[in-house]
Amino acid sequence: MAIAGGGFAGRALALALAKLAPQGFRVALIDTEAAQTSGAADARALALTAATKNLLAALDLWEQLAPSAQAIEAIEITDSPLNAALRPHFLGFDTELKHDGAMAYIVEHGVLSRVLAGAVARTEAIEIFAPDTVADYAADAFKVTVKLGSGKTIEASLLVAADGKRSRLRERAGIKCVGWSYPQIGIVTTVAHARAHHGKAVQHFLPSGPFAMLPLTGNRCSIVWTEDRARGEAIMALDEAGFLAELSKRFGFRLGEISLAGPRQSFPLDMQIARAFVADRLALIGDAAHVVHPLAGQGLNIGMRDVAALAETLVEATRLGLDIGSAATLERYSRWRRFDSAFSAAVMDGLNRLFSNDNAPLRTLRDLGLGLVDRAPALKRFLVSEAAGATGTLPRLLKGERI
Ligand SMILES: Cc1cc2nc3c(=O)[nH]c(=O)nc-3n(C[C@H](O)[C@H](O)[C@H](O)COP(=O)(O)OP(=O)(O)OC[C@H]3O[C@@H](n4cnc5c(N)ncnc54)[C@H](O)[C@@H]3O)c2cc1C
Numbered sequence: 001m002a003i004a005g006g007g008f009a010g011r012a013l014a015l016a017l018a019k020l021a022p023q024g025f026r027v028a029l030i031d032t033e034a035a036q037t038s039g040a041a042d043a044r045a046l047a048l049t050a051a052t053k054n055l056l057a058a059l060d061l062w063e064q065l066a067p068s069a070q071a072i073e074a075i076e077i078t079d080s081p082l083n084a085a086l087r088p089h090f091l092g093f094d095t096e097l098k099h100d101g102a103m104a105y106i107v108e109h110g111v112l113s114r115v116l117a118g119a120v121a122r123t124e125a126i127e128i129f130a131p132d133t134v135a136d137y138a139a140d141a142f143k144v145t146v147k148l149g150s151g152k153t154i155e156a157s158l159l160v161a162a163d164g165k166r167s168r169l170r171e172r173a174g175i176k177c178v179g180w181s182y183p184q185i186g187i188v189t190t191v192a193h194a195r196a197h198h199g200k201a202v203q204h205f206l207p208s209g210p211f212a213m214l215p216l217t218g219n220r221c222s223i224v225w226t227e228d229r230a231r232g233e234a235i236m237a238l239d240e241a242g243f244l245a246e247l248s249k250r251f252g253f254r255l256g257e258i259s260l261a262g263p264r265q266s267f268p269l270d271m272q273i274a275r276a277f278v279a280d281r282l283a284l285i286g287d288a289a290h291v292v293h294p295l296a297g298q299g300l301n302i303g304m305r306d307v308a309a310l311a312e313t314l315v316e317a318t319r320l321g322l323d324i325g326s327a328a329t330l331e332r333y334s335r336w337r338r339f340d341s342a343f344s345a346a347v348m349d350g351l352n353r354l355f356s357n358d359n360a361p362l363r364t365l366r367d368l369g370l371g372l373v374d375r376a377p378a379l380k381r382f383l384v385s386e387a388a389g390a391t392g393t394l395p396r397l398l399k400g401e402r403i
Pocket residue numbers: 004005006007008009010030031032033038044045046047048132133134135162163164165168169186187188224267268285286287288294296297298299300301302303
């Protein structure tokens with residue numbers, strides 16, 4: 001089979017099929033960027049759920065990642081205007097997070113990218129075509145013929161589009177998306193601070209968007225800062241001292257003196273769901289299928305659900321002697337993933353709309369809601385298991401089982 005796109009989703013699927021499938025798939029993995037550099041310069045860190053950790057452990061990668069992964073030990077949520085003298089605590093998770101390993105871990109983008117790239121390079125059953133690009137493809141009743149920018153041609157039973165949110169393959173298949181761009185940008189950077197964070201993640205809901213402080217190993221936090229587009233671009237244009245001053249207003253002083261410990265980058269934010277996840281001999285995974293607001297750090301985790309569900313579907317089809325690119329096989333994958341992804345995107349969108357405004361009555365209502373949740377231990381445990389990616393019809397790899 002062939003996979004277009006060697007981001008996290010494409011690499012994880014290639015590894016799952018080449019290393020874990022009992023039938024041992026042969027995979028062609030095509031990426032526009034050279035394998036060593038792909039994803040290396042990204043300033044983001046990723047919140048990986050316990051379910052995604054299970055998938056990475058099944059791929060034998062968690063041991064390598066663990067020293068660089070910071071477990072989330074506590075979460076605090078506040079909701080206040082930027083100039084508020086106090087940021088009252090509305091909702092917190094602490095003991096609920098400590099039942100069965102951590103609910104989530106924060107890992108830097110470059111670290112995860114390097115570990116996945118290394119594993120792909122060491123796996124003989126994966127043939128890498130990079131830097132190269134999938135320029136076009138044509139499907140018939142028996143196979144899909146994939147044409148690369150270099151002029152090479154690959155024949156496979158199935159082509160997987162893991163080529164990101166501007167997926168060329170999705171467009172080529174005539175699949176439209178439902179969605180919109182947010183009038184916000186996401187600013188990311190890394191901050192070093194004097195005092196220990198003790199694994200606490202903090203989410204400040206501010207009127208122009210959520211400001212998240214995600215604990216990294218050592219005395220460092222990764223910042224995911226959603227801001228109105230015009231204001232965000234002005235902040236990005238500031239010199240280092242000006243940028244740090246704006247950052248400090250939001251970060252606060254409880255972790256002592258802060259300094260920038262990494263580059264700053266900004267990302268456009270979108271919500272996007274493909275109207276179909278499959279077409280003739282084509283399956284969409286990761287951001288090619290869905291893009292969600294980053295406020296709960298779920299985008300890649302939802303993509304890993306696609307990876308695990310598609311791997312399990314393809315292994316099952318092969319076991320039954322079925323064609324992995326047939327409409328029946330692909331329909332099973334689509335039924336499994338489409339509703340779940342659309343639901344997650346709608347929840348993230350709803351949260352962003354509910355919190356990213358300065359409407360006083362709405363603030364009173366939502367703070368009342370957060371306060372009520374804070375006093376309901378059973379509901380809090382449910383929310384933790386939802387955020388750990390442990391609810392719904394989970395594919396086996398996400399439960400730590402074999403395919
Ligand atoms: C600010 C921000 C913070 C985030 N934080 C989190 C978080 O904490 N947790 C989380 O789970 N998610 C998070 N996300 C989302 C997460 O980063 C994405 O969901 C994830 O990176 C998508 O991975 P992907 O492999 O699907 O796509 P991509 O990473 O976009 O990979 C696509 C790949 O396809 C290649 N490609 C493109 N076109 C072609 C072609 N024609 N032929 C061959 N190759 C091609 C590209 O080179 C690229 O390598 C965040 C997103 C943002 C913007």
